[in-house]
Amino acid sequence: MSLDPATVRRIAKLARIHLDDDDELPRLQKELNTILGYVEQLAEVNVEGVMPLSGGMEIAMRMREDVVNDGGYPEKILANAPDRIGDFFAVPKVVE
Amino acid sequence: MSYTIEGATGPWELVIGLEVHAQIISKSKLFSGAATDFGAIENSQVSFIDAGFPGMLPVINRECVAQAVRTGLGLEAHINLVSRFDRKNYFYADLPQGYQISQYKHPIVGAGKIEIQLESGDVRTIGITRLHLEQDAGKSMHDQHASKSLVDLNRSGIALMEIVSEPDMRSPEEAGAYLRKLRTIVRYLGTCDGNMDEGSMRADVNVSVRKPGEAFRTRCEIKNVNSIRFVMQAVEAEARRQVGVWEAGGTVDQETRLFDPTRGETRSMRSKEDAHDYRYFPEPDLQPLVLDESWIEELKCSLPELPDQKYTRLMRDYGIPPYDAAILVMERSTADFYELVVRGRDGKLVSNWMLGDFFAGLNRTGRTIETSPVSANNFGYLLDLITDGTINGKIAKEILEIMIDTGEAPRAIVEARGLRQVTDTGAIDAAIAQVMEANADKVAEYRSGKEKLFGYFVGQVMKAMSGKGNPALVNEALKKKL
Amino acid sequence: MKTLDWTIVETLAALDSGQVSALELTEAHIAAVESLNPHLNAFITITSEIARKQAHAADVARRAGAAPALAGIPLAIKDLFCSENVRTTAGSKILGPFIPPYESTVSGKLFSAGAVMLGKANLDEFAMGSSNITSAYGPAANPWKRGDGAKLVPGGSSGGSASAVAARIAMGATGTDTGGSIRQPASFCGIAGIKPTYGRCSRFGIIAFASSLDQAGPMARSVEDCAVLLEVMSGFDPKDSTSADRTVPNFRAACGRNIAGMRVGIPVEYRVSGMAPEIEKLWQAGIDWLKHEGAEIFDVSLPHTKYGLAVYYIVAPAEASSNLARYDGVRFGTRVEGEDLIELYERTRAAGFGAEVKRRIMIGTYVLSEGYYDAYYLKAQKIRSLILRDFREAFANVDVLLTPTTPSAAFAIGEKMDDPVTMYLNDVFTVPASLAGVPAMSVPAGLDSCGLPLGLQVIGRHFDEESVFAIAAALERAADFRSLPALRAGATP
Structure with missing residues (x-):
C-alpha cells in the first residue's frame, strides 16, 4: 500500500496538522511510504485465532470509590491557558 | 390503526430509533474525583484529568459502573461481564483530551427492552440494542462574546450512559412514550435525574420513512434534542421532509441534522461532516472492565x-x-x-x-x-x-x-x-327558617310545583352556614320544612 | 572533585558518616552542571535553587536522624516527568511555556525520599527518537568521543539523562522507556539503566507517548544504584489504572545474589545477520562470564522477534497520535492563532511539533483510520500477542535472557539519518521486551574498536526484576567496566 498526496493531505487534516504543500507534503509522503513499506512484512504472519493484545497489562480493571477529592482549582486549570476570558478558555468563535 | 404520513404517492410509514445520552447520578466523575453538581462556577469542577493535562490518567468510578448495571437490569438487559473502553478521536474545543473515552465494540450492557403504553391503551415493546458508558464533553458557548467561543469544562468527564434503541418506533407518539418511559425507569432506579432542560438527558433521533412493507430506507440522525415535545416534533418534521424528498424524485442522504424548534424544521449540520473518521481503538490507559457475577446479583437484589x-x-x-x-x-x-x-x-x-x-x-x-x-x-x-x-x-x-x-x-x-361541619339540627333548622323567611316568594313558587328551586335553597342555606352544613342533613331538613 | 565519581551507594555512606554534606555534594554538582552543560546540553532547564533547598532539607533530616532513603542524592529528571511549578517541555516547542501545577508520582516519590533535582533532562521530542536529535531544545551530546572527534549522539530518548549521569554531573537520573529509551542511551553512554515491568512504576504525571508501552525507570552508574533508585520509584499508584498492586521487592539485595544455577537463555533470533563482530564478541563474553559464575546457558527461540520493530512502529505511533491530540493550543502550551478553530489547531500543531513527531502522528492516524485499522493496528496487536507468547514460553525454561542492547555503539549526528527506518533499527533488540511488558536492563560491558561503550541486555519475567538485577550485577562485576568518557566533571574537556 502506498500513500498518494491526497491521502497524506487527508491524514494531515484528520491529525489537524497544517502541511506545507510544496516542501513538507512530498517529503512526508516519501517517509511515510518508507515506514509503511517496512511494516508490510507483517502481512506474512499468520494470526488466525490470535487474540489482540491491547494493553500493557491484561488484568481486570480496578475501580475507585465515588468520592469527590479533586477539582475545585479553576485558577490552576486556567493558569497555562494561552487565551482566557474570565474563568473560561477562549478560542476563535465557532459557527455551528 | 398504524400511524402514517399521507404523501402524494400514498401512505408512508415512519421508522424511529433513539440514542439517549443519560447523565449518571454520581458524586464524582467517571474517571476523576471532580464533583458533578449542575450549575457550578465555570471550570471549578474540573480536575487536571478532565482538562486533558499532560500525564493525566483515568481511573474508573465504581458507582458509575454500578449505575450502568442497575439501568441495564431495569431494562431487563443482558449485562456483559467483560466490557472494554475505546477512544473515539476527534478535535473539538470542549473535548480536552482530543478523544472521548467510550465503549465502542464491547459495551457493558447488551440487548434489553422497554414496554410502552399508548393513548389507545395498546402496549408495545421497544427493543434496546445496548447501553454503554462514556464520558461527557465540556460545554462551548458561542453567543457570549463577539469573536470568541468560551469553553467551560465542568461537564467534561461526567459519566454518561448511551442507551441505544432498536428502530422499533413507528410514530412520534411512540417516540415520546419511549422517552417518557425510559426517563421514568432511570428516575426510579436513581441512575439519572432525567432533567432534559438541564441537559442531563439528551436524545439523538434516527428517522427514516418507507412505504408499508418495504425494507428500511436511508436514515438521518437529528442530534441533541432536549425535550420530549421537541423529539416528537422533530420526528414529524424530519419524516415529512424525507417524504417530500423521496416524492420529488430525490434521495435522502445519510447525515446529521439539527432540529430548530422555533421554525419547527430540521437542517443539515455540515460542520461535523468531515470529522466522522473517529479512529476508535482500545483505550490503553484502562484495562478491560470485568464484573463479578455476585456483585451484579447484589445490585439486582437492591433494585427498587x-x-x-x-x-x-x-x-x-x-x-x-x-x-x-x-x-x-x-x-x-x-x-x-x-x-x-x-x-x-x-x-x-x-x-x-x-x-x-x-x-x-x-x-x-x-x-x-x-x-x-x-x-x-x-x-x-x-x-x-x-x-x-x-x-x-x-x-x-x-x-x-x-x-x-x-x-x-x-x-x-x-x-x-371554625370549619367543622355543622350537624346540629337546631342550627340547620335556624338557618333554613332564616332563608325561607327571606325568600317567601320562592318558597311559594316551589310549593306550587317549581321543584327545580330545591337546589337554590340548598345553596342559600349552605351560604348562611358559611358552607359548613352537613349536606345530607341540610337536604333532609329542607325537604321536611318546604 | 572525587565525590562526583562516587556511586549513589558510596555517596549515601559518605553522607551518613558526615564525610560530606548534601549541600556540599549538591553545590559540587551544580558547579559541574554549569561548566559542562554548555557542552553537553543534557539539561533543558536547570533548577539549582530547588536543588539547594532540597539538599538543605536533606541535611536537616539527616542531622535529626530521619534521613529517608535517598536524602541528598542529586538527580536529573527527564523532562517528560511533570514537575510542579517547574517548566516541563517534553522536548517540544508545543510545551515550551508549560508549567505543570502537579508533580508526577515517580518524581514525587524520589523527592519524598530526599532526592535532589538538579534540573530537567533533555530528551527526544515527546520521547520519540533514539538519538536526542529530535529535541526542540537542541540535541544532548554524548560525553564519549571517538577517534574522529565527531559529535556523537547519547542515544534516546532519555539522552540527556544518560549524558548527565555518564559525565558525572548527576549521580542518577529518571528515564522512560517505550521501545528502548532507557536501555539504548544507557548503552551508548556506558551506564546502567533498567526498564522495569510495565505497571511497576506509576505513569501518572509522565507525559504520555505510547500508553501501553511507556515505563519509567532509573539510570545510574552502577546496577546497584539502579536498584536503590528503582525501589523508591516503584509501587502501586491508585491514580494509574495500569499500575500494579504488588509489594516492591528488595532490589538492592537481589544485586548480591549468587547466580549459580540460574538459567540464562540466549535467543537465537537476536543473532541478526550483519551483526558487528565486536557486538557478537561481547555477547559471547557475557555468556562466558555468567557460565563462570555458575549460571546455566540455554539457546532459546523467540520466533516473532523479527516482527517486533514493525509491530512497534504501528502500535506506538497509533497510541501517540491519540495521546498527542491534547496539544491543541487551547488549555496550555504554545498557540498559533488562526482564523477559526480548525486553523488554530492546524497551525498550532504544525508549528509546535517537530518533524519526527509529525511523522509518527501521521502514521498513527493512518493506521487507525477507517479501512486500515484491521490491516495495520489490529494485526499488529495480534502479533504483539504472539511476541508476548514467545517470551512466556521462553521463560518457562529460563530465568532471564541475555542479548546485546543495541546493534552498534553510539553514532554521530548525521549518521543513520537517510530515512526514518534506518534510525528505527537502533531499537531492534530493545523493542520486543517493551511489547511484552517484561523488565529489561542494560549494563555497560565493554568498548568497541573506536573506544565507545557497549551494553548487554538482561531481560526477565514479568515482575521478576530481582533476577534481572542479580544477573546484571554479575555481568557488571565480571566486565569490570572502568572506562571513562572524555567529557566528565573533573576532567578537562
Whole structure:
C-alpha cells in the first residue's frame, strides 16, 4: 500500500496538522511510504485465532470509590491557558 | 390503526430509533474525583484529568459502573461481564483530551427492552440494542462574546450512559412514550435525574420513512434534542421532509441534522461532516472492565420496584383503575406519596384527591411532590376528616388550598377557622327558617310545583352556614320544612 | 572533585558518616552542571535553587536522624516527568511555556525520599527518537568521543539523562522507556539503566507517548544504584489504572545474589545477520562470564522477534497520535492563532511539533483510520500477542535472557539519518521486551574498536526484576567496566 498526496493531505487534516504543500507534503509522503513499506512484512504472519493484545497489562480493571477529592482549582486549570476570558478558555468563535 | 404520513404517492410509514445520552447520578466523575453538581462556577469542577493535562490518567468510578448495571437490569438487559473502553478521536474545543473515552465494540450492557403504553391503551415493546458508558464533553458557548467561543469544562468527564434503541418506533407518539418511559425507569432506579432542560438527558433521533412493507430506507440522525415535545416534533418534521424528498424524485442522504424548534424544521449540520473518521481503538490507559457475577446479583437484589411492577401492584392492592395507577407510577415520588397516604385508607378516595385537587394545587403554586408543603401525613388526616364527617367535601377543598399555601395541619385549620361541619339540627333548622323567611316568594313558587328551586335553597342555606352544613342533613331538613 | 565519581551507594555512606554534606555534594554538582552543560546540553532547564533547598532539607533530616532513603542524592529528571511549578517541555516547542501545577508520582516519590533535582533532562521530542536529535531544545551530546572527534549522539530518548549521569554531573537520573529509551542511551553512554515491568512504576504525571508501552525507570552508574533508585520509584499508584498492586521487592539485595544455577537463555533470533563482530564478541563474553559464575546457558527461540520493530512502529505511533491530540493550543502550551478553530489547531500543531513527531502522528492516524485499522493496528496487536507468547514460553525454561542492547555503539549526528527506518533499527533488540511488558536492563560491558561503550541486555519475567538485577550485577562485576568518557566533571574537556 502506498500513500498518494491526497491521502497524506487527508491524514494531515484528520491529525489537524497544517502541511506545507510544496516542501513538507512530498517529503512526508516519501517517509511515510518508507515506514509503511517496512511494516508490510507483517502481512506474512499468520494470526488466525490470535487474540489482540491491547494493553500493557491484561488484568481486570480496578475501580475507585465515588468520592469527590479533586477539582475545585479553576485558577490552576486556567493558569497555562494561552487565551482566557474570565474563568473560561477562549478560542476563535465557532459557527455551528 | 398504524400511524402514517399521507404523501402524494400514498401512505408512508415512519421508522424511529433513539440514542439517549443519560447523565449518571454520581458524586464524582467517571474517571476523576471532580464533583458533578449542575450549575457550578465555570471550570471549578474540573480536575487536571478532565482538562486533558499532560500525564493525566483515568481511573474508573465504581458507582458509575454500578449505575450502568442497575439501568441495564431495569431494562431487563443482558449485562456483559467483560466490557472494554475505546477512544473515539476527534478535535473539538470542549473535548480536552482530543478523544472521548467510550465503549465502542464491547459495551457493558447488551440487548434489553422497554414496554410502552399508548393513548389507545395498546402496549408495545421497544427493543434496546445496548447501553454503554462514556464520558461527557465540556460545554462551548458561542453567543457570549463577539469573536470568541468560551469553553467551560465542568461537564467534561461526567459519566454518561448511551442507551441505544432498536428502530422499533413507528410514530412520534411512540417516540415520546419511549422517552417518557425510559426517563421514568432511570428516575426510579436513581441512575439519572432525567432533567432534559438541564441537559442531563439528551436524545439523538434516527428517522427514516418507507412505504408499508418495504425494507428500511436511508436514515438521518437529528442530534441533541432536549425535550420530549421537541423529539416528537422533530420526528414529524424530519419524516415529512424525507417524504417530500423521496416524492420529488430525490434521495435522502445519510447525515446529521439539527432540529430548530422555533421554525419547527430540521437542517443539515455540515460542520461535523468531515470529522466522522473517529479512529476508535482500545483505550490503553484502562484495562478491560470485568464484573463479578455476585456483585451484579447484589445490585439486582437492591433494585427498587420498577414502574411496571408497581403499576400492577397498585391496582391489585388498592383497587384503583389503570388510569390512576399509570399516573401514580410515572414518578416514583408520586407513587411513594400515594402509598404513604393510602395505608389504612380507601385507595380510590386517596387517588381521586391526589390526582385531582392536590395535583391542581401543586401545579397552581409551581410545586411538585418533592417540594410539596403538604406532608403525606397531613394529606391523610385531611381525608380522615372527610371520612369521619368532621368536614364536608367543599370545605375539604378549601382546607387543602390553605394547606398548600401554608403547610399547616388540616385539624389546626379546621379548629382555627371554625370549619367543622355543622350537624346540629337546631342550627340547620335556624338557618333554613332564616332563608325561607327571606325568600317567601320562592318558597311559594316551589310549593306550587317549581321543584327545580330545591337546589337554590340548598345553596342559600349552605351560604348562611358559611358552607359548613352537613349536606345530607341540610337536604333532609329542607325537604321536611318546604 | 572525587565525590562526583562516587556511586549513589558510596555517596549515601559518605553522607551518613558526615564525610560530606548534601549541600556540599549538591553545590559540587551544580558547579559541574554549569561548566559542562554548555557542552553537553543534557539539561533543558536547570533548577539549582530547588536543588539547594532540597539538599538543605536533606541535611536537616539527616542531622535529626530521619534521613529517608535517598536524602541528598542529586538527580536529573527527564523532562517528560511533570514537575510542579517547574517548566516541563517534553522536548517540544508545543510545551515550551508549560508549567505543570502537579508533580508526577515517580518524581514525587524520589523527592519524598530526599532526592535532589538538579534540573530537567533533555530528551527526544515527546520521547520519540533514539538519538536526542529530535529535541526542540537542541540535541544532548554524548560525553564519549571517538577517534574522529565527531559529535556523537547519547542515544534516546532519555539522552540527556544518560549524558548527565555518564559525565558525572548527576549521580542518577529518571528515564522512560517505550521501545528502548532507557536501555539504548544507557548503552551508548556506558551506564546502567533498567526498564522495569510495565505497571511497576506509576505513569501518572509522565507525559504520555505510547500508553501501553511507556515505563519509567532509573539510570545510574552502577546496577546497584539502579536498584536503590528503582525501589523508591516503584509501587502501586491508585491514580494509574495500569499500575500494579504488588509489594516492591528488595532490589538492592537481589544485586548480591549468587547466580549459580540460574538459567540464562540466549535467543537465537537476536543473532541478526550483519551483526558487528565486536557486538557478537561481547555477547559471547557475557555468556562466558555468567557460565563462570555458575549460571546455566540455554539457546532459546523467540520466533516473532523479527516482527517486533514493525509491530512497534504501528502500535506506538497509533497510541501517540491519540495521546498527542491534547496539544491543541487551547488549555496550555504554545498557540498559533488562526482564523477559526480548525486553523488554530492546524497551525498550532504544525508549528509546535517537530518533524519526527509529525511523522509518527501521521502514521498513527493512518493506521487507525477507517479501512486500515484491521490491516495495520489490529494485526499488529495480534502479533504483539504472539511476541508476548514467545517470551512466556521462553521463560518457562529460563530465568532471564541475555542479548546485546543495541546493534552498534553510539553514532554521530548525521549518521543513520537517510530515512526514518534506518534510525528505527537502533531499537531492534530493545523493542520486543517493551511489547511484552517484561523488565529489561542494560549494563555497560565493554568498548568497541573506536573506544565507545557497549551494553548487554538482561531481560526477565514479568515482575521478576530481582533476577534481572542479580544477573546484571554479575555481568557488571565480571566486565569490570572502568572506562571513562572524555567529557566528565573533573576532567578537562
